[in-house]
Amino acid sequence: MEVRAAVDDDAEGIRTVARASLDASYADALGEDAVAGVLEKWYATDRLADRIDAESVFYVVAESDGAVVGFAEVELDEPNESAAEIQWLHVHPDSRGEGVGVALLERAEERALERGANRVEGVVLAANDEGNAFYHEHGYERVGTHTVEVGSESFDEHTYGKRRDAEGPADFLEEHDVNGETVYVALDERERGSEAPFYVAYTDDERENTYGYYCSNCGSFDIVMDSMERVECADCENSRKPSRWDSAYL
Incomplete structure (x- = not known):
C-alpha cells in the first residue's frame, strides 16, 4: 500500500471509495x-476537481494494486493555516481492518504540520462508534458536540482535536492581552467564518465567563452578533457561515 498526495486522475477513485464507504456505514x-x-453535494465532478487543485485543501490517498482504497480530505484555515480540519476520511469497506485509516490519518497530520498547522480537528457522527473510537485511540480529545441536519433529520456530531507545538502536545487555550486584560481563546471552540474561523474567548482559564469571539482572520476581538446570531468582525467583515455536515467514515 502506498499513501501519497492525490492528483487529478484520482478523482474517480475518490468518488468510488466515498460511495462505498457511505453506503456501508450510513445507508x-x-x-x-x-x-x-x-x-452529489460533496463529490460532484466539478467540486472535486476544484478541491484537489485548491491551495488551502489537500487530499492524501491510499493506493493498493493500482486502485484507490481510501482517502482523507483536509482543509487548512486561511490565511495563516494554523489549523487543519479533516473533513472526510473514508476507507473502502473491502480494505477496512488493514491499517489504511491509520496510515491516512498519520500522513494527513504530517502534511498539516508541514504546512504550519499546530492543531488538527476531525468530526464524526455520534452514531459512528468505530469512527469515535478511532479518534480516541489516536490521541484526539473530544472537544465539542453539535447538531447537524442531514436531509430532514437532525443528528449529533462530535468534534475531536489534537494540538501540538514545537515541544509536543499543547493545551487548547491561548492567552491574549486585550487592553491589559488576559483573555483566553479556546482553539477547540470554533465557528466557521467566511474568511477564517471565529473562536470563543473567555476571561478565565476555567471557561466559566465568556468574553466574546476572536477573529482569526485579523486578530480582532471587536466582534458583533445580531438577533439572528450572525457573527461579524467589525474590523475585517469576516462573518459566520452556516454549519454543514462533515464526518469521518472509516
Missing part, C-alpha cells in the same frame, strides 16, 4: 436518499 441509519444527497 441504514440515514437512508439512501440522504447518502445520495451527500455524494
Whole structure:
C-alpha cells in the first residue's frame, strides 16, 4: 500500500471509495436518499476537481494494486493555516481492518504540520462508534458536540482535536492581552467564518465567563452578533457561515 498526495486522475477513485464507504456505514441509519444527497453535494465532478487543485485543501490517498482504497480530505484555515480540519476520511469497506485509516490519518497530520498547522480537528457522527473510537485511540480529545441536519433529520456530531507545538502536545487555550486584560481563546471552540474561523474567548482559564469571539482572520476581538446570531468582525467583515455536515467514515 502506498499513501501519497492525490492528483487529478484520482478523482474517480475518490468518488468510488466515498460511495462505498457511505453506503456501508450510513445507508441504514440515514437512508439512501440522504447518502445520495451527500455524494452529489460533496463529490460532484466539478467540486472535486476544484478541491484537489485548491491551495488551502489537500487530499492524501491510499493506493493498493493500482486502485484507490481510501482517502482523507483536509482543509487548512486561511490565511495563516494554523489549523487543519479533516473533513472526510473514508476507507473502502473491502480494505477496512488493514491499517489504511491509520496510515491516512498519520500522513494527513504530517502534511498539516508541514504546512504550519499546530492543531488538527476531525468530526464524526455520534452514531459512528468505530469512527469515535478511532479518534480516541489516536490521541484526539473530544472537544465539542453539535447538531447537524442531514436531509430532514437532525443528528449529533462530535468534534475531536489534537494540538501540538514545537515541544509536543499543547493545551487548547491561548492567552491574549486585550487592553491589559488576559483573555483566553479556546482553539477547540470554533465557528466557521467566511474568511477564517471565529473562536470563543473567555476571561478565565476555567471557561466559566465568556468574553466574546476572536477573529482569526485579523486578530480582532471587536466582534458583533445580531438577533439572528450572525457573527461579524467589525474590523475585517469576516462573518459566520452556516454549519454543514462533515464526518469521518472509516
